[in-house]
Amino acid sequence: MDNYILNYPNNKLIKNQTSSILSNSDSLKFHQSLKGYNKSQLHELPELSKVLNISNLLVKDESSRFGLNAFKALGASYAVSQILKKKPNVSAFCTATDGNHGRALAWSAELYKKKCIVFVPKDTSDLRIEAISNHGAKVEKLNLNYEDTCKHALEMSLKMNWELVQDASWINYELIPAYIMSGYLTHLSEMEDTINRLNKPNFDIVFLQCGVGSWAASCIWYYLNRYGKNRPKIIIVEPVESSGVFESFKKGKRISPDGSLKTIMAGLNCGIPSKSAWSIIKNGCDGFMKITDNEVMSSMRLFHKPLKKDSKIISGESGAAGLAGLIKCLNDKEAEGLNKHIGLDENSRVLVFNTEGDTDARSFQEIIKN
Ligand SMILES: Cc1ncc(COP(=O)(O)O)c(C=O)c1O
Structure with missing residues (x-):
């Protein structure tokens, strides 16, 4: 092995x-x-x-x-604060998560009285979902794995003009993950x-x-x-x-x-x-x-x-x-x-x-x- x-x-x-x-x-x-x-x-x-x-x-x-x-609250809250400095009129924040990051984003959005939509993969437990929705976020469970759930969150954010706050980066999506890391x-x-x-x-x-x-x-x-x-x-x-x-x-x-x-x-x-x-x-x-x-x-x-x-x-x-x-x-x-x-x-x-x-x-x- x-x-x-x-x-x-x-x-x-x-x-x-x-x-x-x-x-x-x-x-x-x-x-x-x-x-x-x-x-x-x-x-x-x-x-x-x-x-x-x-x-x-x-x-x-x-x-x-x-x-x-x-620890995840550290990343999402800082990212949200940085985004809102530049775009105070964001209509909603969105992410894909297997639990902790989504809860952290929902909490951060709640701090600034913003809407939050969180997509979770198929194996996410009910308690994790509840912990996210307790902060006022709309949670949608998809019949997908984590990676495909991330793709869905990206597509929906583009379509609905939501601000995607993902804790992973890819080509042309590095600024917000950098705020999270920061x-x-x-x-x-x-x-x-x-x-x-x-x-x-x-x-x-x-x-x-x-x-x-x-x-x-x-x-x-x-x-x-x-x-x-x-x-x-x-x-x-x-x-x-x-x-x-x-x-x-x-x-x-x-x-x-x-x-x-x-x-x-x-x-x-x-x-x-x-x-x-x-x-x-x-x-x-x-x-x-x-x-x-x-x-x-x-x-x-x-x-x-x-x-x-x-x-x-x-x-x-x-x-x-x-x-x-x-x-x-x-x-x-x-x-x-x-x-x-x-x-x-x-x-x-x-x-x-x-x-x-x-x-x-x-x-x-x-x-x-x-
Ligand atoms: C409790 C916990 N530890 C560690 C990690 C790993 O962080 P990363 O996905 O940035 O590698 C996560 C990610 O969600 C997590 O929830």
Whole structure:
């Protein structure tokens, strides 16, 4: 089984529109101005670090961001605010989503009293749909996969003159995804007074879970821009059945995943990687890996049942993927090459992000009761 790929990146940041928007981001200031803003917590889990035999495990926990249980609110809200500066008369916002981004866009549209239309693919759970419509958005479930749902949202937006706020980019659609990525920078800036304070980060390795790759790319952009050659080692984690970035890297060009697209990691169950994210990821990460649903479920339980004085963390299916990636590397003989490549050993200080809480509470309860 090839679950791991090593990358030898050139660590170059290409100068383009996306990069210039990221450089000029004032997302932290913007988010701080919103009602309900709180910096998300950065936990240290000393007991779990001991069990895993690493020096330190840090978790940036997005499970209660703006009361929406996922980091996604950072991207959509910043994008909406930027769009409205230029086009205050937007009639409606539209997107395709497998859950969190749609909820985030609906919440953001509600903030500005704008209409919102959200298309969801066929496997989207009722609870995820309800969470989106609770913010006043019109939600339509299509009998399509994620990628085709995105195409539908694009066609409808063009036809109806709605503003498409998609968290993935393609040729001639890069500006709004760049605003979204720029919004994600907030949670990295939030660590400027802790682990991101010095000219070398206070950790060695970070595991980033990946759907279309926009979030991982904004993290990588941040680390490259902030630290250059002192950046941490970076590993991209995807579900076995939906690993578009892994497969694109193997092919040498962006392609859609060829797995079954059956995974509980709804937020990572995407199609072809985002155009602007792809170039940043391949130029700035050290490896790619795949994890299974079972592996992520164990990590959700580990977060939920802390050891001794470690903090309890509510982590959803996509949220726990970074931790699952770390644990798989530590336990799998096949990962030895990758571990050596990134220096993962008993001295490592590792950062993972819990990107969502129990965004599907029913499924979460089922998983943690076992
Ligand atoms: C909880 C969660 N984590 C990670 C991701 C991955 O983000 P991206 O699609 O930008 O790669 C998503 C995407 O929806 C998500 O919902």
